[in-house]
Amino acid sequence: MNKILEFLKNMKLSLPKNIKVPKIPKFSVRQIVFWGVVLVLAIGLFIFAGNFTACWQLTALPGIAPASCGGDAVNPLGTPVINAQGTPVAGPPPTPEVAAPAVQYPQWDGGSRINIVFFGLRGTNANISEGDCPHCTDTIMVLTVDPVTKTAGMLSIPRDMWVNIPGFGYSRINTAWTDGEGAKLPGGGPALAMKTVSQFIGVPIQYYIQVDFSTFTSFINEIGGIDVYYNEPVTLNLDPTGTGTDHFKVTCCGIRHMDGKRALAFARCRDVSQGCSDGDVGRGKRQQEVILAIRNKVFSPDYFPKLMAQAPQLYNIFSEGIHTNMSLADALKLAPLTKDISIQAIKQGVIDNSMVTFANVTLAGQPASVYKPVPDKIRVLVNEIFTSGGVTSPIAQGDPVALMKADAARIMVTNNTYTASLDSRTGNYLNAQGMTVTTLGPPTGASDQTVVVVYSPKLYALRYLIQTFGIKSSNQILFKPTPSSPVDIEIRLGNDWVSRLPAGY
Numbered sequence: 001m002n003k004i005l006e007f008l009k010n011m012k013l014s015l016p017k018n019i020k021v022p023k024i025p026k027f028s029v030r031q032i033v034f035w036g037v038v039l040v041l042a043i044g045l046f047i048f049a050g051n052f053t054a055c056w057q058l059t060a061l062p063g064i065a066p067a068s069c070g071g072d073a074v075n076p077l078g079t080p081v082i083n084a085q086g087t088p089v090a091g092p093p094p095t096p097e098v099a100a101p102a103v104q105y106p107q108w109d110g111g112s113r114i115n116i117v118f119f120g121l122r123g124t125n126a127n128i129s130e131g132d133c134p135h136c137t138d139t140i141m142v143l144t145v146d147p148v149t150k151t152a153g154m155l156s157i158p159r160d161m162w163v164n165i166p167g168f169g170y171s172r173i174n175t176a177w178t179d180g181e182g183a184k185l186p187g188g189g190p191a192l193a194m195k196t197v198s199q200f201i202g203v204p205i206q207y208y209i210q211v212d213f214s215t216f217t218s219f220i221n222e223i224g225g226i227d228v229y230y231n232e233p234v235t236l237n238l239d240p241t242g243t244g245t246d247h248f249k250v251t252c253c254g255i256r257h258m259d260g261k262r263a264l265a266f267a268r269c270r271d272v273s274q275g276c277s278d279g280d281v282g283r284g285k286r287q288q289e290v291i292l293a294i295r296n297k298v299f300s301p302d303y304f305p306k307l308m309a310q311a312p313q314l315y316n317i318f319s320e321g322i323h324t325n326m327s328l329a330d331a332l333k334l335a336p337l338t339k340d341i342s343i344q345a346i347k348q349g350v351i352d353n354s355m356v357t358f359a360n361v362t363l364a365g366q367p368a369s370v371y372k373p374v375p376d377k378i379r380v381l382v383n384e385i386f387t388s389g390g391v392t393s394p395i396a397q398g399d400p401v402a403l404m405k406a407d408a409a410r411i412m413v414t415n416n417t418y419t420a421s422l423d424s425r426t427g428n429y430l431n432a433q434g435m436t437v438t439t440l441g442p443p444t445g446a447s448d449q450t451v452v453v454v455y456s457p458k459l460y461a462l463r464y465l466i467q468t469f470g471i472k473s474s475n476q477i478l479f480k481p482t483p484s485s486p487v488d489i490e491i492r493l494g495n496d497w498v499s500r501l502p503a504g505y
Contacts, residue, residue, distance in 0.1 A: 112459075113146040114334070115386075116326070117197050118291075119177065119190075119210040120267075135178040135189055138268070139287055140197065142205070144386055147337040147459050148407070153347040153385035154291065155201065156284030161351070162359065162370040163200045166192065171363065172370060173200065190325070200373075201382050207326045213268075215321025217260030222314065223303070225259045226293040228266060230286075235274045236265035263290055280371075284350040292343065299339045333479055337459070340481070349381045400464055405434045409461035412487040414441035419498050426493060429505040433468075435461070438487060447494040453478045455485035462489065469497060 120139025140157040159174035168179045173196060180192030187194075190208050198205040211219075220226060233252040248262050258266060267290045269276035270283040278285070298307050307314075326334075355378050356371035411430060415423035427437040450469045454462055454477065462477070469491070471477065 113144060113386075114207070115203055115205050116143045116145075116207040116209060117141070117194055117205050118143060119193060119208060120216065120287075121177070121210055121212055133175075133178065135181055137174045137177050137193060137210075140173060141284070141287060141291070142197065142201065142203070143291075144203075145334070145338050145341070147334075150341050151345045151347075152338065152341050154288050154349065155382065155385050156288060156350040157197065157200070158280040158284065158351060158356075158371055160280060160370050161200070161356070162361070162372045163196060165196050166199065172368075173197070190323070201378070203382060203386050207324060209322065209324045209326065212321040213264055215318050217264050218321070219314075219318060220258070220260035220263045220294070223294070223297055223307070225257055226263055226290065226297050227255050227257050228263070228289055228293045229253075229255050230266075230289070232277065234266075234269060234276055236262060236269060263293075266290065278352075281350055281352045285348075288348050288350070292346070296343075304339065333477070337479070337481075347385045349385050351378055351381065355381065400460075400467070401434060403460040404464035407458045407461040408436065409458035409488040410486070411435055411437045411461075412439045412441045412490045413437055414443060414490060414492045416443050416445060416447040416492050417495050417498060418446065419495075422493055422498065422501070425505045426491070426497070426501060429502060430468075435464075441490060444492060447492065448496060449473070449476055450494040450497045451476050451478060451492040453480055453490040453492065454488070455480055455482040455490070456488045458488045465489065465491065470500060 118139065118141045119137040121135060121137060136159070138159050140159060142155045142157070144153045144155075146152070157173060159172065161173040162170060163173045163176075164170050165173075165176045165179055167183075167185075168176075171179075176196040177189035177193040179189075180187070181189035185192055190210065194205045194208050230250050231253045234250045236248045236250065248265070250256050250266070267287045268283065269286065270279050276282055276286070297303060351371075351373070355374050357374065359370055359372045361368050361370055411427075413423045413427045413430070415421075423440045427440060430437050450471065452462065452465055452469070452471065465471070466477070
């Protein structure tokens with residue numbers, strides 16, 4: 001210190017006599033908190049700015065972004081992110097589409113009235129002169145079959161019917177499929193569309209069949225075309241986009257042969273300028289004529305055996321455009337049973353203008369014309385189609401034994417085991433239950449499983465036998481429609497029945 005003073009004297013500098021140290025001002029608690037918050041925000045803003053510039057992606061910059069930015073950066077503007085080598089940086093993989101949860105549909109019991117709703121979808125080629133809606137069901141038809149009474153019916157529902165879609169409120173009925181698909185509901189579009197139709201007409205629906213228009217055309221061509229009766233002259237537009245000049249004139253009146261393209265145009269026509277009267281109501285009637293024409297073709301004696309033989313191959317060919325919750329095995333069982341239903345036993349109905357009122361509504365911000373149903377009038381039509389001469393519920397009501405007895409099926413029992421007298425003892429047991437065993441047949445070969453052969457549609461008796469013999473596989477039920485057979489059902493006993501036959505027989 002002395003040396004410093006001596007140095008300053010030599011420099012001829014003098015020190016002030018009184019050095020005053022400034023006083024540190026006193027801050028209030030409020031001021032301390034305020035400046036503390038400012039300091040924290042400043043530090044945070046500094047860190048954010050550093051990271052933001054380091055991970056800049058809005059324009060291409062040289063260099064490689066730090067690992068903290070993520071290796072699969074994505075430009076929020078949608079343009080590729082370029083690395084230092086000029087190569088686009090791959091973005092994260094797309095989010096996988098989540099499939100709609102599966103749903104358990106009610107199943108046919110083999111002997112009750114069965115209700116099937118048929119949906120016609122526009123498919124991926126959606127611009128068919130009526131807007132872009134590939135999942136809109138422009139065709140909605142409920143088919144009902146009672147194999148026991150050999151009666152059937154068809155009910156067509158206009159696509160513009162104003163109904164309550166469960167969970168979505170009121171809208172056109174043809175949008176239910178789209179709503180179910182978009183919301184990923186259990187069962188997707190089919191389940192919601194089935195539920196909507198069932199709720200609207202008050203009838204349980206067990207199955208659905210959905211066909212794309214292109215697949216419908218291919219199927220008609222595959223079976224060699226169909227013959228349709230028409231009583232009005234009509235000009236059909238064969239261009240699926242609705243803008244072409246390819247037309248076909250159907251003159252009045254009589255049977256007209258149509259290939260797939262013409263049959264589709266005929267079934268979809270509702271333009272009065274083309275001669276297609278009554279709009280959607282008339283279209284429903286024409287669609288039913290097409291369905292009956294298909295029925296007449298596939299059930300014809302010359303074609304039906306060929307169709308049954310080709311069924312598995314056709315099922316595979318058209319599986320992409322035909323979707324259903326009905327198994328191929330169930331379809332093959334149902335086909336021979338419905339074959340014997342005459343045209344006169346098929347009731348046809350269309351919800352027409354007398355059963356609705358016309359209304360204007362707003363859908364998706366746009367004005368739209370719809371049909372508002374008159375429930376009492378529609379109920380009369382539904383009762384005529386779904387209740388006369390058959391059961392109304394999906395599972396037949398009543399005691400299974402009583403239903404079996406009412407069938408009055410003639411039974412033949414065959415012993416395909418090495419257990420002596422199993423056929424006669426089984427016959428005695430079945431007779432005691434109320435069945436009619438008329439004969440004991442010759443063995444057809446040793447078997448481990450019991451097989452039931454159905455020669456005529458005695459389905460309540462069949463259902464009783466399925467429960468009695470514990471049949472679990474569809475391979476144990478054979479349908480061989482034979483009107484000349486002296487028996488209705490043959491039971492070919494297998495070794496699985498030996499231990500199940502009740503004691504005392």
